Amino acid sequence: MAHDESAQNCIAEKIGNEALPEQGGRFKKQIEFIMEADKLKHTLRQTILLDRSRRENSAEHSWHIALTAMVLSEYARDKTIDIFRVVKMLLIHDLVEIDAGDTYCYDDRGREDQTRREELAADRIFNILPEDQARSFRKLWDEFESRKTPESRLANALDRLQPLLHNYFTEGKTWQENDVKKNQVETRMQPVEDGSSFLWSYVKALIDDAVEKDYLSE
Amino acid sequence: MAHDESAQNCIAEKIGNEALPEQGGRFKKQIEFIMEADKLKHTLRQTILLDRSRRENSAEHSWHIALTAMVLSEYARDKTIDIFRVVKMLLIHDLVEIDAGDTYCYDDRGREDQTRREELAADRIFNILPEDQARSFRKLWDEFESRKTPESRLANALDRLQPLLHNYFTEGKTWQENDVKKNQVETRMQPVEDGSSFLWSYVKALIDDAVEKDYLSE
Numbered sequence: 001m002a003h004d005e006s007a008q009n010c011i012a013e014k015i016g017n018e019a020l021p022e023q024g025g026r027f028k029k030q031i032e033f034i035m036e037a038d039k040l041k042h043t044l045r046q047t048i049l050l051d052r053s054r055r056e057n058s059a060e061h062s063w064h065i066a067l068t069a070m071v072l073s074e075y076a077r078d079k080t081i082d083i084f085r086v087v088k089m090l091l092i093h094d095l096v097e098i099d100a101g102d103t104y105c106y107d108d109r110g111r112e113d114q115t116r117r118e119e120l121a122a123d124r125i126f127n128i129l130p131e132d133q134a135r136s137f138r139k140l141w142d143e144f145e146s147r148k149t150p151e152s153r154l155a156n157a158l159d160r161l162q163p164l165l166h167n168y169f170t171e172g173k174t175w176q177e178n179d180v181k182k183n184q185v186e187t188r189m190q191p192v193e194d195g196s197s198f199l200w201s202y203v204k205a206l207i208d209d210a211v212e213k214d215y216l217s218e
Numbered sequence: 219m220a221h222d223e224s225a226q227n228c229i230a231e232k233i234g235n236e237a238l239p240e241q242g243g244r245f246k247k248q249i250e251f252i253m254e255a256d257k258l259k260h261t262l263r264q265t266i267l268l269d270r271s272r273r274e275n276s277a278e279h280s281w282h283i284a285l286t287a288m289v290l291s292e293y294a295r296d297k298t299i300d301i302f303r304v305v306k307m308l309l310i311h312d313l314v315e316i317d318a319g320d321t322y323c324y325d326d327r328g329r330e331d332q333t334r335r336e337e338l339a340a341d342r343i344f345n346i347l348p349e350d351q352a353r354s355f356r357k358l359w360d361e362f363e364s365r366k367t368p369e370s371r372l373a374n375a376l377d378r379l380q381p382l383l384h385n386y387f388t389e390g391k392t393w394q395e396n397d398v399k400k401n402q403v404e405t406r407m408q409p410v411e412d413g414s415s416f417l418w419s420y421v422k423a424l425i426d427d428a429v430e431k432d433y434l435s436e
Contacts, residue, residue, distance in 0.1 A: 027416075027420075030289050030290060031383070033289060034282075034285070034286050034289060034290075034380075034383070035268060035383065035387065037282060037285055038267060038268045038282065038384075039268075039269075041267055041274070041278045041282075042267070042269070042271075049256060049259055049260070050253060050256045050257075051257075051260070053260070056259070057278065059277075059278040059281045059282065060259045060275065060277040060278045060281065062281050063277045063278065063280050063281035063284070063309065064252075064255060064256065064259075064277065066281070066284065066305075066309055067252070067255055067309050067310065068252050070306060070309065070310075070355075071248050071251060071252060071347070071351065072248060072252075083302075084301075084302040084305070087284075087302070087305060087306075087309075088288060088305075091281065091284055091285050091288065091305075092285065092288075129289070133289065137288075162252075165249070165252070165253065166256075169253065198245075202245075
């Protein structure tokens with residue numbers, strides 16, 4: 001890394017000890033985690049920005065879907081969900097890509113060992129934090145990955161919806177480049193159905209329309 | 219814009235009407251807002267990434283400080299604050315830059331009409347949303363800008379802290395390029411004191427250490 005990690009740690013520990021003695025080691029870990037997170041800005045996804053100028057990175061994607069949760073949470077299947085937990089999941093869900101990279105969703109070979117690579121990454125990255133926070137961040141990530149709670153179902157639905165919107169509104173550019181077919185997109189989008197019946201109707205119509213317009217082939 | 223806005227609106231409206239008749243126009247506005255937000259990924263800040271490879275954009279910056287709020291909220295002056303409101307403010311606080319651009323904090327001339335430019339931007343951008351959401355997003359943005367509530371004070375503290383960390387850990391690269399002096403940085407960082415006495419001690423020590431290491435001049 002280009003930045004001076006020892007200086008970073010030293011200052012964070014020193015100040016931590018002076019300002020709040022029992023917190024010194026804790027604060028040092030927190031600053032280290034925040035600096036580590038900066039690396040997610042280098043992880044490029046297959047998705048391109050709407051003006052087609054470049055690929056999207058996982059940090060700005062995470063921001064975009066957290067914002068989307070603020071706008072679309074009313075369409076969740078379960079109306080009593082904890083939206084803050086949805087947002088927190090979306091903010092941390094891609095941090096594992098700092099080590100594991102972004103695996104293109106239609107890359108079947110890459111996806112074979114994706115789970116293992118991402119779990120190793122989660123072990124390393126969340127454990128930079130103080131123990132209590134490491135545990136709670138890991139719990140959020142596991143919840144997101146398991147897609148069993150209403151909150152994680154909505155979070156996953158939004159994580160799938162956003163790249164579909166980008167593909168549709170860039171006329172299927174990355175679908176065509178990667179020779180992706182309609183049935184692959186439908187399978188990939190399936191989690192949207194678990195999160196929101198309303199958004200699922202929208203997704204199905206977008207896919208049909210994409211085929212009709214030749215953005216996507218059957 | 220490169221993407222087909224009319225198609226976007228048409229599909230969103232059609233599906234909205236079919237799936238939830240009274241929601242058609244509402245959903246169309248929500249999708250339009252989400253697509254508009256993509257533009258924030260093009261707004262470049264003066265801050266550089268820790269590996270110094272490029273400038274940071276305002277979308278990934280917003281993600282980074284929302285994540286930072288999840289990690290550092292325990293240091294807020296007021297221990298009973300609503301962290302979700304802090305996170306929401308951080309997710310939306312820079313959207314006005316889609317129209318107004320990022321004004322470098324040490325650019326005194328640019329800052330003269332910054333408030334006016336950003337208010338015009340807020341009027342346009344938040345009003346893409348349905349009326350109730352436009353009102354609540356604007357209220358959050360006004361709260362952030364006013365720095366009067368404990369939540370907005372913590373949000374502003376984190377928004378100031380992150381670029382300081384980047385400057386410090388890249389050995390003051392953008393400070394030097396813009397001939398920024400210690401007293402300017404101290405003035406700029408003042409809102410950190412209102413948000414967190416603990417983080418303020420840290421900020422003061424980082425600034426002193428930056429001067430000692432010649433990252434920043436007196």
